[in-house]
Amino acid sequence: xxxTVAGHIGAEAPQITVADIxxxxxxxxxxxAGGGGDPWVGSLMxxxxxxxxxxxxxxxxxxxxxxxxxLPVAIMGAPTVIVEKPPAGDELVRAFAAVERAVGRKVTHVxxxxxxxxxxxxxxxxxxxxxxxxxxxDGMGRAFPELQMVLFTLDGIPSSPMAMADEKGNTVVLxxxxxxxxERIARSATVDMGCSASIALYxxxxxxxxxxxxxxxxxxxxxxxALVRRSRAEHRDPAEAVADHAGGRILMRxxxxxxxxxxxxxFARGTARLLGIxxxxxxxxxxxxxxxHLLVTELGSxxxxxxxxxxxxxxxxxxxxDTGEPVTTEAxxxxxxxxxxxxxxxxxxxxxxxxxxxxPRYFGYDHDYRPIEG
Numbered sequence: 001x002x003x004t005v006a007g008h009i010g011a012e013a014p015q016i017t018v019a020d021i022x023x024x025x026x027x028x029x030x031x032x033a034g035g036g037g038d039p040w041v042g043s044l045m046x047x048x049x050x051x052x053x054x055x056x057x058x059x060x061x062x063x064x065x066x067x068x069x070x071l072p073v074a075i076m077g078a079p080t081v082i083v084e085k086p087p088a089g090d091e092l093v094r095a096f097a098a099v100e101r102a103v104g105r106k107v108t109h110v111x112x113x114x115x116x117x118x119x120x121x122x123x124x125x126x127x128x129x130x131x132x133x134x135x136x137x138d139g140m141g142r143a144f145p146e147l148q149m150v151l152f153t154l155d156g157i158p159s160s161p162m163a164m165a166d167e168k169g170n171t172v173v174l175x176x177x178x179x180x181x182x183e184r185i186a187r188s189a190t191v192d193m194g195c196s197a198s199i200a201l202y203x204x205x206x207x208x209x210x211x212x213x214x215x216x217x218x219x220x221x222x223x224x225x226a227l228v229r230r231s232r233a234e235h236r237d238p239a240e241a242v243a244d245h246a247g248g249r250i251l252m253r254x255x256x257x258x259x260x261x262x263x264x265x266x267f268a269r270g271t272a273r274l275l276g277i278x279x280x281x282x283x284x285x286x287x288x289x290x291x292x293h294l295l296v297t298e299l300g301s302x303x304x305x306x307x308x309x310x311x312x313x314x315x316x317x318x319x320x321x322d323t324g325e326p327v328t329t330e331a332x333x334x335x336x337x338x339x340x341x342x343x344x345x346x347x348x349x350x351x352x353x354x355x356x357x358x359x360p361r362y363f364g365y366d367h368d369y370r371p372i373e374g
Contacts, residue, residue: 036116
């Protein structure tokens with residue numbers, strides 16, 4: 001599957017149009033591992049921007065030149081809050097412009113910080129409203145809850161100058177000593193801004209972006225979203241199709257019997273318990289999440305945690321058992337019938353440095369990482 005192609009100066013170039021948005025948002029929400037924001041909110045934002053400003057040109061990371069200047073964008077905060085308090089409309093562009101002023105240089109390309117139903121859409125919105133091309137890649141290959149959890153950190157690339165903007169008109173620019181401090185200070189500011197803020201950060205040279213971005217994220221999201229749509233129309237199991245395409249596996253099909261969720265320090269934290277259905281009848285599992293799903297554990301007959309089925313940095317994804325539509329952590333409800341699947345993380349997250357940054361022990365779980373492949 002290829003992007004829409006339209007005439008541009010001197011050549012034809014791929015572009016994202018309004019028609020692409022449902023598939024991209026659906027697939028990105030799957031890659032978001034339960035986080036990265038609500039795909040419906042993100043789709044509305046992107047469709048409105050594209051309808052008003054026109055299609056966005058797509059470039060591969062390998063097409064970037066050494067003189068290019070790339071800036072990722074996202075929305076930071078608790079997904080439960082963002083659903084109820086969506087952006088007013090100009091926050092992303094204001095944060096974007098604040099970084100340009102701080103650096104003293106105009107950005108040439110927009111990039112995606114993380115995959116997710118909302119945060120795959122924010123760079124599309126920004127690219128449409130600034131008229132800049134969008135790089136087909138992201139900083140994670142999935143979504144993670146904290147700002148320093150990007151491949152840029154592994155490459156020693158600083159997150160600042162970083163800018164934050166809220167719907168009230170406030171703009172904050174941070175210049176921090178390292179990426180962990182960016183997360184710490186920005187999280188506090190986000191809470192004061194109402195638990196959500198639009199952000200622009202990790203300014204990159206073209207050379208840095210070409211090596212630090214996970215390539216093809218938006219294309220993969222579009223392909224996964226289209227695969228779910230086609231599988232549903234052909235009466236095939238969408239979750240199995242996604243697992244086969246992405247090299248993952250199904251962990252369980254079940255009914256949600258309990259959800260414990262709270263907003264703490266700018267995160268949506270909690271657990272969900274699922275009782276197996278069909279071939280999985282008699283099984284029970286628990287999902288633990290912090291914006292994104294972090295851990296899946298098999299529960300014994302006494303309700304105690306047993307075998308770890310999957311954990312960060314691998315992707316734990318939840319989709320509706322019938323439609324294959326992704327179910328985010330903030331949308332999970334009692335009675336939902338879902339399929340839980342696991343997809344492999346980008347290879348760099350499986351290195352010792354990657355696991356130190358995003359592995360299970362970072363989040364306080366007392367076990368070593370084991371790839372889902374076994």
